[in-house]
Amino acid sequence: MPEQPAGSRPTLEAVAARAGVSRxxxxxxxxxxxxxxRPLADKVREAVEELGxxxxxxxxxxxTRQSGAVAVIIAEPEFRIFSxxxxxxxxxxxxxxxTAHDSQLVLLWVEGPGDYERIARxxxxxxxxxxxxFSLHDDDGLPALVHRSKVPTVxxxxxxxxxxxxxxxxxxxxxGARTAVRHLVGLGRERVAHIAGPRDQTSAIDRAxxxxxxxxxxxPALTARGDxxxxxxxxxxxxxxxxxxxxxxxxxxxxxxxxxxLRVLRERGRRVPQDVAVVGFxxxxxxxxxxxxxxxxxxxxxxxxxxxMVRLLMRVLNDGGDRGPGAPASVIxxxxxxxxxxx
Amino acid sequence: MPEQPAGSRPTLEAVAARAGVSRxxxxxxxxxxxxxxRPLADKVREAVEELGxxxxxxxxxxxTRQSGAVAVIIAEPEFRIFSxxxxxxxxxxxxxxxTAHDSQLVLLWVEGPGDYERIARxxxxxxxxxxxxFSLHDDDGLPALVHRSKVPTVxxxxxxxxxxxxxxxxxxxxxGARTAVRHLVGLGRERVAHIAGPRDQTSAIDRAxxxxxxxxxxxPALTARGDxxxxxxxxxxxxxxxxxxxxxxxxxxxxxxxxxxLRVLRERGRRVPQDVAVVGFxxxxxxxxxxxxxxxxxxxxxxxxxxxMVRLLMRVLNDGGDRGPGAPASVIxxxxxxxxxxx
DNA sequence: GTACGCCGTGAGAGCGCTTCCACCCACTCC
DNA sequence: GGAGTGGGTGGAAGCGCTCTCACGGCGTAC
Numbered sequence: 001m002p003e004q005p006a007g008s009r010p011t012l013e014a015v016a017a018r019a020g021v022s023r024x025x026x027x028x029x030x031x032x033x034x035x036x037x038r039p040l041a042d043k044v045r046e047a048v049e050e051l052g053x054x055x056x057x058x059x060x061x062x063x064t065r066q067s068g069a070v071a072v073i074i075a076e077p078e079f080r081i082f083s084x085x086x087x088x089x090x091x092x093x094x095x096x097x098x099t100a101h102d103s104q105l106v107l108l109w110v111e112g113p114g115d116y117e118r119i120a121r122x123x124x125x126x127x128x129x130x131x132x133x134f135s136l137h138d139d140d141g142l143p144a145l146v147h148r149s150k151v152p153t154v155x156x157x158x159x160x161x162x163x164x165x166x167x168x169x170x171x172x173x174x175x176g177a178r179t180a181v182r183h184l185v186g187l188g189r190e191r192v193a194h195i196a197g198p199r200d201q202t203s204a205i206d207r208a209x210x211x212x213x214x215x216x217x218x219x220p221a222l223t224a225r226g227d228x229x230x231x232x233x234x235x236x237x238x239x240x241x242x243x244x245x246x247x248x249x250x251x252x253x254x255x256x257x258x259x260x261x262l263r264v265l266r267e268r269g270r271r272v273p274q275d276v277a278v279v280g281f282x283x284x285x286x287x288x289x290x291x292x293x294x295x296x297x298x299x300x301x302x303x304x305x306x307x308x309m310v311r312l313l314m315r316v317l318n319d320g321g322d323r324g325p326g327a328p329a330s331v332i333x334x335x336x337x338x339x340x341x342x343x
Numbered sequence: 344m345p346e347q348p349a350g351s352r353p354t355l356e357a358v359a360a361r362a363g364v365s366r367x368x369x370x371x372x373x374x375x376x377x378x379x380x381r382p383l384a385d386k387v388r389e390a391v392e393e394l395g396x397x398x399x400x401x402x403x404x405x406x407t408r409q410s411g412a413v414a415v416i417i418a419e420p421e422f423r424i425f426s427x428x429x430x431x432x433x434x435x436x437x438x439x440x441x442t443a444h445d446s447q448l449v450l451l452w453v454e455g456p457g458d459y460e461r462i463a464r465x466x467x468x469x470x471x472x473x474x475x476x477f478s479l480h481d482d483d484g485l486p487a488l489v490h491r492s493k494v495p496t497v498x499x500x501x502x503x504x505x506x507x508x509x510x511x512x513x514x515x516x517x518x519g520a521r522t523a524v525r526h527l528v529g530l531g532r533e534r535v536a537h538i539a540g541p542r543d544q545t546s547a548i549d550r551a552x553x554x555x556x557x558x559x560x561x562x563p564a565l566t567a568r569g570d571x572x573x574x575x576x577x578x579x580x581x582x583x584x585x586x587x588x589x590x591x592x593x594x595x596x597x598x599x600x601x602x603x604x605l606r607v608l609r610e611r612g613r614r615v616p617q618d619v620a621v622v623g624f625x626x627x628x629x630x631x632x633x634x635x636x637x638x639x640x641x642x643x644x645x646x647x648x649x650x651x652m653v654r655l656l657m658r659v660l661n662d663g664g665d666r667g668p669g670a671p672a673s674v675i676x677x678x679x680x681x682x683x684x685x686x
Numbered sequence: 687g688t689a690c691g692c693c694g695t696g697a698g699a700g701c702g703c704t705t706c707c708a709c710c711c712a713c714t715c716c
Numbered sequence: 717g718g719a720g721t722g723g724g725t726g727g728a729a730g731c732g733c734t735c736t737c738a739c740g741g742c743g744t745a746c
Contacts (some may be wrong), residue, residue: 009469011702022726027704037724052554054468058410059702061401063731088431095452099461104470105450106412109438118442123398126352127447231634259633266635286629290573290602292609354732370734380694402732404702508687690745692721697738706729 003335009092010051020049028057037090049179066129070074070103070313071151073119073133075110075142085284090156094132094304097123101314123149128312135159137200138182154313158202158330167316168330171300173203173281176208176335180251180279180298183337186213186326189249189277193222195236197253197259204228207281222247226257231258235259239267248276249343255280255287262342266292277343300335308333353394362390373398409472413446413656414494415464416476418453418485429625429645433499434648437475444657447471459488466492473656478502478525480543497656499648501545501673510659511673513649514643516546516624519555519678523594523641525621525682528557532592532620536565536577538604540596547571550624552595565590569600576603584611591619592686598623598630601638605685620686629665636684643678652674 197204540547
């Protein structure tokens, strides 16, 4: 039965009094108990239990100068955000790992460049110990801004060439693309087309590079560009069909565009996979498995990437500013080809 | 050119010194400046600017006993989380509105019932001023737990009968369903089937109720149940076709199940909408518009619901514990029928 | 011309916690 | 047996902020 003054939570002071020790000792026990003799420590823990003591985060944070929170900066352009469970899985991974590190997740949703000022102020305000951000377009100003705020940050996805050398976590876009294209070639396809993503996104670039790694002398007519949306995939497919009616396979830089391609192929009477084999990328749950026919695609462990981002950040945070053995290396995660009916 | 001791951020003290006023006055200006004469206030603001002063949140929070943060509790079962941009939009709306209220968004991802303990401790710890949660299944223990923590909370989605009377924001599931079914009837359809959602989710129940509002004497053979996934929709459709081969329309309780239904109808050679008209619910971007044929569906303003949740919470927070004119009423938002090709 | 009141300002206490430092008490070593 | 050592403990100083309260100066009313 707690016996503090009603309406307010018990303080360390109260715990100390009840345990018959000083506040200093009580504090030590609450924070792990190193250097406190057993019987005393037990008495304190008992008092904590009885009083239902929960440390006041603000007070602790005030003196330790640590917030115990990490900002997750979301700045995806709308078209991607709304149509992509990707984000969700990644945040889930981040959340899980953060919990394991006793840290809180503060979500910062960026409403376009006009909002950067606010983000900068927030980060500069010392509300969070570190930040996790996602790389977008090459010309985005966010990374520079985050960098200036001095808050340790780890990126999801390889930042564009413009950005400074920052730790990031990405999947092996290029290798995954190679696997996809090799699979198509292994199926005996001889005219493998590529529906590429936006020029200014590293994931799209890397996937296109993977395509060219395998098909280094590919006919330029076999490549069309989309913007990662279903419609753009459909348009690209239509273009390709016009430019190269003899194509017998398509590697799309993501599942959404592959779905668009599938639609156009069906409309034009091309059978998948008999006439044209199709491979996507991402293994987006709602899209790939639900497509008709179900999509063969390249899977990446998005949740795992989220977790890894947190681990990397924690390492940076623990190394402190001492720059340890250099900034922690970035991590590239493997991908996996998921075979379904489309190729 | 800031002139504080290197490495540490300027404090109010520094601002006050530079402006030649007391810390108290500086504080007043920083917090709106009420009751401070113009010239002094200007001097303080100038000092703030020059020093690049940002208030220390922990210190402020320690004395005001307010965190300026709101928890968003996510506890969806996996199947839904992964396949539903719903969550994303809602969080986006919440984030936007929270920003407008100068509050931070702390994301609490619940990893199943075993994780409730942690959530309770966090909420009880006074880290947040309020919470936003989503109602799930009737038998979920979370609402009770949140309620016990005394943290003011607003729900997204009408909580089940078991929950106490809590403020919530929901869309007009029942009315939307009525509109959908009336549309089908208006098209001249005479055998309108329903693919219902899980029994223990209020949204599914309300949508089924809407169906029965219009078709109060509907043939029970015309209703099959799914669990809001694509596959379950397909299974339900197959069942319906078997039980009532003469059906000429289907109202599915969500778009995912409608997509599953579409697939089965196509496989069985039923033309949509000529033979069977199909209406979904939610207007899920990736699903409804991308379906073949594009899905006629009921749209709800998910982002708007998110924003409303925040406004409701802010009202509760501002009314304080004084219980004002009773707990704020819940809000039901209108829905809208989006006509595409499937009906 | 004096008394009263009010508004604007500053001094200072204190929010709950961590942590430095001094102290004390074994215990060991000469 | 006395001095030195070291680990365990408590006292107390802040961390940076808000807010109460006392004070001083000016305006108004009598």
